[in-house]
Amino acid sequence: MSATSNTINWVVVDFAPYYILSDQFIGTGRDESIISLLEQELPSYTFNRVIFPSSRALLEVSNPNKTYCMLSLYQSDHRRQHITFSEESSTLGLSPSVAIHKNLIDKLELDQQIPQSFNSLLNNKKLTLGISMSRSYGLEIDKVINNSADASIIIRPGRDTLSSLTYMLNKQRIDILLGYPSEHFYMAKKMGFDTELTQLQLQEASDFSLGYIGCTNTDQGKEHIALLNKALMKVKQTNAYNDILLRWLPEHLKPILAHHLHKSASRK
Numbered sequence: 380m381s382a383t384s385n386t387i388n389w390v391v392v393d394f395a396p397y398y399i400l401s402d403q404f405i406g407t408g409r410d411e412s413i414i415s416l417l418e419q420e421l422p423s424y425t426f427n428r429v430i431f432p433s434s435r436a437l438l439e440v441s442n443p444n445k446t447y448c449m450l451s452l453y454q455s456d457h458r459r460q461h462i463t464f465s466e467e468s469s470t471l472g473l474s475p476s477v478a479i480h481k482n483l484i485d486k487l488e489l490d491q492q493i494p495q496s497f498n499s500l501l502n503n504k505k506l507t508l509g510i511s512m513s514r515s516y517g518l519e520i521d522k523v524i525n526n527s528a529d530a531s532i533i534i535r536p537g538r539d540t541l542s543s544l545t546y547m548l549n550k551q552r553i554d555i556l557l558g559y560p561s562e563h564f565y566m567a568k569k570m571g572f573d574t575e576l577t578q579l580q581l582q583e584a585s586d587f588s589l590g591y592i593g594c595t596n597t598d599q600g601k602e603h604i605a606l607l608n609k610a611l612m613k614v615k616q617t618n619a620y621n622d623i624l625l626r627w628l629p630e631h632l633k634p635i636l637a638h639h640l641h642k643s644a645s646r647k
Contacts, residue, residue: 384599385423387421387424387425387426387427387448388427388445388447388448389414389426389427389428389450390439390448391411391429392430392433392436393430393432395562395566396626396627397409397410399411402569404568409470409623409624409627410470411428413451413623414426414450416623417607417610420610420613421610440452440462440594440595441458441462442595443595446594446595446597446603448592448595448600448603448604449594450470450592451590451591452464452590452593454593462593462595463594463595464591464592467608467615468590468611468643469590469611470589470624471587471590471639471640472559472587472588472590473560473580473588473632473635474559474584474585474587474588475520475557475559475581476560476563476579476581476632477495477556478545478556478563478567479556479578480551480575481576483506483551483554484577484579491577491578491579493580494579497520497523497584498523501524501530501532502527502529502530507531507533507553507554508530508532508553508554508556509535509544509547509553510533510534510557511534511536511540511541517585519584520583523583541562542566544556545563545572545576546570549567549570560578560629561627564578564629565627573629578629578631578632580632580635587639592608594607616644621640625637
């Protein structure tokens with residue numbers, strides 16, 4: 380076996396809380412931690428981590444001139460033309476939610492344990508929504524946004540969108556902020572707002588989303604995927620794997636993801 384085929388090149392992006400490359404939580408990102416578990420499972424392989432901007436990550440994994448792998452990718456027909464995917468899912472995460480100030484939850488008498496209607500929050504309760512530009516949140520949620528012409532929606536472009544919107548949310552300049560639960564929780568914790576902000580699940584969102592390992596669709600990429608798929612099956616049976624997936628969730632959402640993890644494991 381050549382040194383090249385004995386090395387797996389991983390695409391890493393500066394996107395917390397999946398990869399945390401700086402701040403007080405450095406090295407505790409969800410996806411980077413799972414890569415480390417796979418590394419422990421495959422001691423005869425060298426894991427080489429290469430940092431790319433988020434905008435280039437998929438292009439690099441799709442480019443047949445060099446073989447890269449990336450954790451937690453969604454599958455699509457288009458992506459399967461250029462990327463070979465693991466059969467085993469690498470991550471299981473909760474679907475988009477809205478972050479909201481606890482004061483507003485009390486005022487509206489909402490129960491954070493019960494998924495709320497996103498359409499009702501936006502169009503009936505007339506809450507001001509903050510979202511990141513050019514980001515999809517799933518078919519049903521995107522449809523509500525696109526069909527809510529009279530709703531108050533603040534769209535922010537740029538790299539540090541979530542932090543600026545979280546700041547606005549804490550200052551109650553917006554009412555709800557759309558995103559993924561782990562991203563909300565990480566940002567609130569990093570900014571010291573986690574005692575003021577919480578999250579609501581949405582009726583229009585699916586229960587959970589699955590991510591897969593994707594490697595460049597080359598002979599070497601297919602070899603890597605076969606190897607990583609076997610390693611994933613072992614890693615996913617460990618408590619360490621479950622702990623990593625639950626790490627960046629608020630307490631009231633942890634049991635929901637733990638339930639899905641248990642159901643997923645029991646089907647095997």
